[in-house]
Amino acid sequence: MSARLSIRNLEVRRGGVTVLGVAELDVFDGEVLAIIGPNGAGKSTLLHALAALERPARGRVLFEGEPVAGRELSVRRRMAVVLQEPLLLDASVRENVETGLRLRGVPRHDRHARAQRWLERFGVGHLAGRSARKLSGGEARRVSLARAFVLDPDVLLLDEPFSALDQPTRETLLEELADVIRETRMTAVFVTHDRAEAARLASRVAVLLAGRLRQIGSIGEVFGAPADEEVAAFVGIETMAEGRVIEAVDGVVALDVSGRRVEAAGVAPASPSALVCVRPEDVVLGRADDGAHVSARNRLPGVVVQVTSLGHEARVVVDCGFHLVARVTRLSAEELGLEAGTPVVASFKATSVHLIPR
Amino acid sequence: MDLIWDGIREAISLIAHGDRELLEVVARSVVISGSATLIALALGVGAGAALAYGRFPGRSVALTLVHTGMGLPPVVAGLFVAALLWRSGPLGQFGLIYTPAAMVFAQVVIAFPIVTGFTAAALGSLPPMLRTQLYALGASRWQMLWLVLREARLPLLAALMAGFGAVISEIGASQMVGANIPGETRVMTTWIVSLVARGQFGTAFAVGFILLALVFAVNLLLTSIQQRERTR
Numbered sequence: 001m002s003a004r005l006s007i008r009n010l011e012v013r014r015g016g017v018t019v020l021g022v023a024e025l026d027v028f029d030g031e032v033l034a035i036i037g038p039n040g041a042g043k044s045t046l047l048h049a050l051a052a053l054e055r056p057a058r059g060r061v062l063f064e065g066e067p068v069a070g071r072e073l074s075v076r077r078r079m080a081v082v083l084q085e086p087l088l089l090d091a092s093v094r095e096n097v098e099t100g101l102r103l104r105g106v107p108r109h110d111r112h113a114r115a116q117r118w119l120e121r122f123g124v125g126h127l128a129g130r131s132a133r134k135l136s137g138g139e140a141r142r143v144s145l146a147r148a149f150v151l152d153p154d155v156l157l158l159d160e161p162f163s164a165l166d167q168p169t170r171e172t173l174l175e176e177l178a179d180v181i182r183e184t185r186m187t188a189v190f191v192t193h194d195r196a197e198a199a200r201l202a203s204r205v206a207v208l209l210a211g212r213l214r215q216i217g218s219i220g221e222v223f224g225a226p227a228d229e230e231v232a233a234f235v236g237i238e239t240m241a242e243g244r245v246i247e248a249v250d251g252v253v254a255l256d257v258s259g260r261r262v263e264a265a266g267v268a269p270a271s272p273s274a275l276v277c278v279r280p281e282d283v284v285l286g287r288a289d290d291g292a293h294v295s296a297r298n299r300l301p302g303v304v305v306q307v308t309s310l311g312h313e314a315r316v317v318v319d320c321g322f323h324l325v326a327r328v329t330r331l332s333a334e335e336l337g338l339e340a341g342t343p344v345v346a347s348f349k350a351t352s353v354h355l356i357p358r
Numbered sequence: 359m360d361l362i363w364d365g366i367r368e369a370i371s372l373i374a375h376g377d378r379e380l381l382e383v384v385a386r387s388v389v390i391s392g393s394a395t396l397i398a399l400a401l402g403v404g405a406g407a408a409l410a411y412g413r414f415p416g417r418s419v420a421l422t423l424v425h426t427g428m429g430l431p432p433v434v435a436g437l438f439v440a441a442l443l444w445r446s447g448p449l450g451q452f453g454l455i456y457t458p459a460a461m462v463f464a465q466v467v468i469a470f471p472i473v474t475g476f477t478a479a480a481l482g483s484l485p486p487m488l489r490t491q492l493y494a495l496g497a498s499r500w501q502m503l504w505l506v507l508r509e510a511r512l513p514l515l516a517a518l519m520a521g522f523g524a525v526i527s528e529i530g531a532s533q534m535v536g537a538n539i540p541g542e543t544r545v546m547t548t549w550i551v552s553l554v555a556r557g558q559f560g561t562a563f564a565v566g567f568i569l570l571a572l573v574f575a576v577n578l579l580l581t582s583i584q585q586r587e588r589t590r
Contacts, residue, residue, distance in 0.1 A: 053490055073498055081494035087487055090509055090587075099505075100495040147495070157494075 003065070004029050004155055004187050005050055010059035012045050018057075020045045020211045027155065032181060032188045034202030036195060038234065042211040043191040044084075047159045050189060051081045077104055080148035082161045086140040088132035088147075093119065096132050097147045104151075118146040122176065138169040145177065149184070156181070156188040163192075174200055195236055199223065207231050224279075225354050232277050232356065238315075238325035239283070242358070243276040245269065252297075252350055258321040263297045264353035274355040282352035283326035285316060287336060288343035296347035300324065304342040307333065314338065318346050365563020372564050379540075384568060387545040390458050391526040394465030398473045398521050401466070403514070406477025407503060411489070421478065427471025432464075433530025439464040440534045456537045461545070464531035469521035476517030480510040512584050519580045523573055 003026040012020040020042040027033050027050070037043050048054040049061055052072040061068040063075045080100070088096045097115040106114075119125045122142040127135065135143065141161060148156060161177075162170045178201055181188055190201050198205055199219050206216040207226075215227040226232035232240060243255030248268035255262050257276055264276070288301060302320030314333040316326045324346050328338070336344065372380050408414075409421055441447055443455040443463070454460045484506060492502045507514065529547040536543035538552055546569045553562035 048490070051494055053493055073496070076494060077496040079494075081491070083487055083491055083494070085485065085487060087485055087491040089505065103496045103498075103501055151496070 002029055006062040008060045010049060011057050012049060012054055013057040022213050027189055030185050030187055031204060032202045034198035034205045035191045035208055036198045036205055037208035038193055041208045043208050044159050047157050047191045051079060051157050052076050078154045080151045080153035080156050082144055082148045082158045084160045084163055086144035088140055090133060093130050093132055093143050094128040096143060097150050100151045114150050118150040122146045137165055141173055156186050158190045160192050229275060237277045238280045239278040241276045241322040244273045260300055260321040263350045264355050265350040269355050269357035271357040273358045275358060277354040278348055278352055280325045280327040282348050284347045285326050285328055286345045288345055297350040299345055299347045301345050304338055304340055304344055307338050318344060320346055361559055364560045368560040369564030369567045383544055383546055383549055390461050391465060394462045394525050395469055395522040397466045398469035402470050402473025403477050405474040407481060409478040410481035424471045424475045428475045432468050432528035435467040436464050436531030436534030439467055456543060458543055460535040461532050464535045465525040468528060469525050472521045472524055473517045480513030481506060484509055512587055515580050515584055519577055522576060526573060
């Protein structure tokens with residue numbers, strides 16, 4: 001696979017302070033790369049650098065292997081960018097969608113046909129004649145997506161395009177965007193702080209923390225085997241406990257975690273101790289007097305310390321020598337009568353345990 | 359009260375009979391102030407854009423100067439321009455003092471900071487990321503500038519109104535660099551003063567009403583454009 005867009009030793013400074021430092025990043029043809037990280041991590045800056053909208057203090061951005069510097073305008077005309085705000089012009093919806101084509105000198109009848117086709121693809125064809133000022137948030141996002149796709153870009157760059165929308169609208173739009181990206185086999189970079197959004201759209205994920213790329217890999221790799229503690233925390237691993245390696249036999253590593261034996265699949269880390277990571281959705285809770293049928297390798301008795309309702313789910317913290325966090329459905333939380341002080345057995349598979357060497 | 363009624367009556371009569379002097383003075387006023395406004399618009403939009411988007415040393419000083427200039431008393435503007443244009447002044451060789459060109463010059467000095475200040479404010483009030491979005495859409499620098507000015511067209515119309523309103527109704531500068539020469543540099547405001555000085559209140563009122571009606575008509579036109587745009 002060839003890289004459509006690349007970054008080499010890039011550094012962006014603001015007021016003399018380095019806000020972004022990325023040694024290497026490639027966006028391959030036909031892939032959807034998600035850049036995830038908390039607010040203020042430098043995700044937008046990275047996207048702007050990829051979009052030739054940011055002049056780096058050092059390093060290079062390459063488009064199809066050639067440096068972008070000095071030909072920013074022509075490179076920008078082969079890409080499309082959807083920002084957090086739709087930022088539509090005070091004109092009709094159709095004029096807005098045609099703006100990029102007009103800037104490229106596309107003839108009028110061609111512009112009309114293309115704009116209408118993409119407006120219809122995003123379900124807002126009937127709004128073509130309406131003033132962009134009179135659109136709802138969801139409609140405006142649809143128009144901004146049509147405005148990007150109408151350009152038939154070689155790369156699509158999206159900067160949290162749905163972050164300000166309500167949940168149902170966001171879900172629908174994500175679904176439609178994913179469909180269109182699949183259909184068009186678009187090469188895309190998607191910036192988000194929402195892990196679930198990233199997992200839904202992207203084939204690869206890059207984690208950006210405090211202006212540095214900390215890990216890049218497939219969804220499974222990054223979410224299941226984060227490179228370090230901070231990445232683990234960001235990708236949603238809530239249980240992280242210090243463990244000491246006891247033995248490693250037949251692809252199973254046994255560790256001592258606060259006096260409890262925890263088994264992890266894989267080879268022993270190079271270091272004598274490791275951070276034991278377990279995703280909350282991989283932990284199953286059962287009654288203390290039940291659960292003999294559970295096949296998981298790790299079965300730890302404990303006591304519920306805290307139950308937090310998350311709507312249809314509950315976050316349960318269990319003290320089993322160390323704090324283990326589980327996600328259970330609201331229904332099972334009720335069935336098990338979970339509340340602080342309830343004795344339970346927490347189970348999780350050895351394959352659900354990820355070890356970060358210390 | 360009679361004075362006002364007489365004035366209105368005389369105004370109607372002067373207009374109805376197409377009084378030559380009146381029409382000439384009105385036309386001259388409109389041409390001088392209109393040209394000054396258009397020149398100020400051409401210069402002020404560029405300067406306003408530079409102030410809104412430029413990052414150069416002394417930008418805030420320049421902005422403060424512009425804001426001060428927005429309240430520049432016309433008589434002071436007239437004084438500066440007159441000093442430049444006097445026969446002994448640096449631009450004296452062109453012989454412009456007491457000509458309509460001198461009046462246009464002085465009125466540009468009055469309207470330029472107004473248009474500049476309004477433009478800078480108008481562009482400054484657009485979403486900061488809009489320019490980024492336009493560049494991302496593939497706009498060159500000039501295309502971007504054209505699109506943001508188009509986006510700020512309503513406040514720019516306000517700039518036009520404010521600029522024209524200021525210069526058509528000013529007197530200090532016109533008097534100082536034009537000297538109210540009949541048939542040459544006499545405009546509505548300077549004529550009113552001389553009419554009052556001669557006790558010709560009726561004609562003064564007539565000209566005053568026409569001036570008022572003119573300013574009203576121009577603002578009505580621009581306001582209706584704004585309203586139509588806003589409700590589009």
